[in-house]
Amino acid sequence: MITETNKMFILKNVKNFDLAQTLDCGQAFRWSCDESGVWRGIVEEKIISLENAGNDIIIRGCNEAEFNEFWADYFDLSRDYGKIIHEISDNATMKRAAEFGSGIRILKQKPWEALCSFIISQNNNIPRIKGIIERLCKEFGKPKNGFYTFPSAKRLAALTPDDLAPIRAGFRAKYIIDAARKIDSGELDLESLKNADYEVALEKLMSIKGVGPKVADCAMLYGLGRIDAFPRDVWIKRALSEFFDGELPASALPYAGIAQQYIFYYIRGLEK
DNA sequence: TCCCAGGCTCTCT
């Protein structure tokens, strides 16, 4: 039987794309890696596997045309991260952080999945966030070649917080349901926020119960492709006061969201 | 056991 996983091709000479850094830096929670360094994941109903090989990346599960059609945008391959790193490196600490995480790319995740994931992330730790999301997909997503799709807002809108008990999200269950219902009813249109004024988008997102400025910024950065969003979590606040006198250097402001990811990855790396 | 986690809501000043 021919399956789509038989498809394979090699992405040549890719810069600033380290799979481990990009897929396990805390921006997405569903990618996993096996012992041989092969990363696998599902977005919508598309499954792909990737493996770093020097300056190349070995891709399985789709052909080049399919990759260019969908995944190239997901992995933000048209953005010149080298140029950004160069521009923000006039600040010594920013330079260290950016070089430490120079293989990070900001994924363009599905808006609903990003919003829902970061609602779950509040006052939580990353291993547990992953567990809750995994259970959410297993319980309410659709099975697909050994993976599960991320459940749609429509699917979750039909449930109650009690129905989410099996995923053990705690007090966040009611927030997930409120978000799902606002999206499903059309009260909130995530797509339209991609190009909205920042303050307008922030206010719209914060109309969801359990969504404050941090989760809203994450939804914008990771789900709406907005690098003007700058999520301030406990780690970033700590880093800002410890290394940056409270605010981002001016050179990093145009790339605030990307700078934020470098700092997050860097300071957490220092802990270990 | 205790502390904390990619925060937010609610209440009390």
Place this chain on the structure above:
DNA sequence: AGAGAGCATGGG
């Protein structure tokens, strides 16, 4: 407007 408790759950 600002401070602080409470929140569900479980990893370290």
